Amino acid sequence: MNITINGQRHEVSEGTSVAGALESFGTPARGVAVALDGAVVPRDSWQRTTLHEDATVEVLTAVQGG
Template sequence: MRVEVNGQNREFAAGATVADVLAEFGRPGTGVAVALDGAVVPRASWPRTPLRDGARVEVLTAVQGG
């Protein structure tokens, strides 16, 4: 299925979850927020939140600065 991740189209297997997106990009489990179709997905829900064809996923990484 085709999923837009941070503005880029990507292919994922049917049944893929938000956690699968993060694994694909090698993102750390901390300091990251995920939105699926504009709604924030709580970290505990990532492994059981399925994607659908045409979904939009935004992965945001916290940056520390001063």
């Protein structure tokens, strides 16, 4: 099935979780936040939150600044 991650289309297997998608695309497991279709997905839900056809995933990286 097709999903969008940070504006780019990707193909993933049916039943892929948020955690699985992040791992597949080499996203670090720490220092990021994830939104699925505009709603934040808590880190402890990544394994059990499955993606659907045309899901939109935004991965945000924490950046320190001053």
